[in-house]
Amino acid sequence: MISPELPEGKILPVITAPASVLSTVGDEVDPIDPAVIQLAADLIATMKISPGCVGLAAPQVGIGTQIFCVNVVGHPKAVTTHGAFALCNAKIIEASRWKAGREGCMSVPDLTGDVKRAGRIVVSAVLPGSGEAVTITTDGFEARALQHEIDHCAGKLFLDRVAGAHAIYQRKVYL
Amino acid sequence: MHELAITVIGPDRTGIVADVAEALAEVGANLTDSTMTRLRGHFAMTLICTGPTAPEAEKALEALAGVTTAVRQVEPEASPGDDGEAWVVSVHGADRLGIVAAVTREVAGAGGNITDLSTRLVGSLYVLIAEADLPVGAGEELAQHLAVAASELGVEVTLRRAESEIL
Numbered sequence: 150m151i152s153p154e155l156p157e158g159k160i161l162p163v164i165t166a167p168a169s170v171l172s173t174v175g176d177e178v179d180p181i182d183p184a185v186i187q188l189a190a191d192l193i194a195t196m197k198i199s200p201g202c203v204g205l206a207a208p209q210v211g212i213g214t215q216i217f218c219v220n221v222v223g224h225p226k227a228v229t230t231h232g233a234f235a236l237c238n239a240k241i242i243e244a245s246r247w248k249a250g251r252e253g254c255m256s257v258p259d260l261t262g263d264v265k266r267a268g269r270i271v272v273s274a275v276l277p278g279s280g281e282a283v284t285i286t287t288d289g290f291e292a293r294a295l296q297h298e299i300d301h302c303a304g305k306l307f308l309d310r311v312a313g314a315h316a317i318y319q320r321k322v323y324l
Numbered sequence: 325m326h327e328l329a330i331t332v333i334g335p336d337r338t339g340i341v342a343d344v345a346e347a348l349a350e351v352g353a354n355l356t357d358s359t360m361t362r363l364r365g366h367f368a369m370t371l372i373c374t375g376p377t378a379p380e381a382e383k384a385l386e387a388l389a390g391v392t393t394a395v396r397q398v399e400p401e402a403s404p405g406d407d408g409e410a411w412v413v414s415v416h417g418a419d420r421l422g423i424v425a426a427v428t429r430e431v432a433g434a435g436g437n438i439t440d441l442s443t444r445l446v447g448s449l450y451v452l453i454a455e456a457d458l459p460v461g462a463g464e465e466l467a468q469h470l471a472v473a474a475s476e477l478g479v480e481v482t483l484r485r486a487e488s489e490i491l
């Protein structure tokens with residue numbers, strides 16, 4: 150991926166539902182604003198130290214803006230991967246090959262759910278740091294992760310999309 | 325042919341479903357529709373079966389220790405209700421009294437019939453997912469009513485069409 154250099158990121162606490170910021174439509178951001186660039190770096194740093202975390206969006210650290218990061222490299226369900234990257238103001242411009250799959254969320258740590266997502270998407274966005282406009286075509290698990298994070302930026306959780314009354318599952322607690 | 329509606333509830337333990345199914349099989353009960361789930365450590369099973377009389381089924385289930393059962397004879401379903409449109413409602417937010425009542429009352433007010441519902445309380449997060457059959461064209465107005473109810477309750481609500489592709 151064409152990721153520009155980002156500053157060193159700090160680890161931020163991840164907030165969990167219920168929290169109003171998780172259900173608020175995020176504001177668009179200026180990708181060359183230093184605070185936005187720092188937040189992109191912080192999200193990546195926080196994602197990287199969180200076990201099993203393949204994506205993190207600004208509302209999950211309490212900031213209602215349209216920034217998120219994704220990294221599905223090495224994930225068994227990933228097909229196409231673009232590395233670890235952050236996007237601002239992302240929009241889905243094409244979506245096809247809809248398919249149900251199980252997903253979880255750091256902000257809803259006790260539940261998972263079956264959610265239908267497009268298996269192939271085209272996303273337009275701008276990169277934090279350079280402000281460069283990019284178009285990303287991807288599929289499989291990376292496409293699912295991008296849709297999940299873009300939903301966060303629109304104030305939506307996977308709970309808003311689960312397939313039915315029996316499509317949510319309590320995570321096992323291993324003591 | 326007797327059709328019976330049976331509920332069995334008790335603390336969950338290994339083998340409880342097998343015990344219930346076996347007890348009913350021994351009196352010739354044929355399980356048609358059934359659901360079984362765990363609710364905060366309680367085993368909860370609801371089923372429809374045909375075959376035995378209500379007293380026969382009651383006697384068979386009496387032998388099971390530690391469970392509460394109810395057996396009632398019911399009339400077979402008149403005709404499967406399949407008109408209307410299938411929708412899904414999601415509600416999530418801080419737990420508070422009356423969420424299920426308020427949301428389901430709105431669905432009923434729109435002429436909707438709830439066909440499946442589950443709720444979960446995990447930490448302080450309350451989640452309700454309901455499936456409902458709505459009269460054709462009733463979705464938009466219900467969405468507005470749900471939005472008002474949700475904002476009074478301080479929770480988030482989403483109403484969307486259920487997916488029903490045949491593959």
Ligand SMILES: [Zn+2]
Binds near residue numbers: 256301
């Ligand atoms: Zn998430």
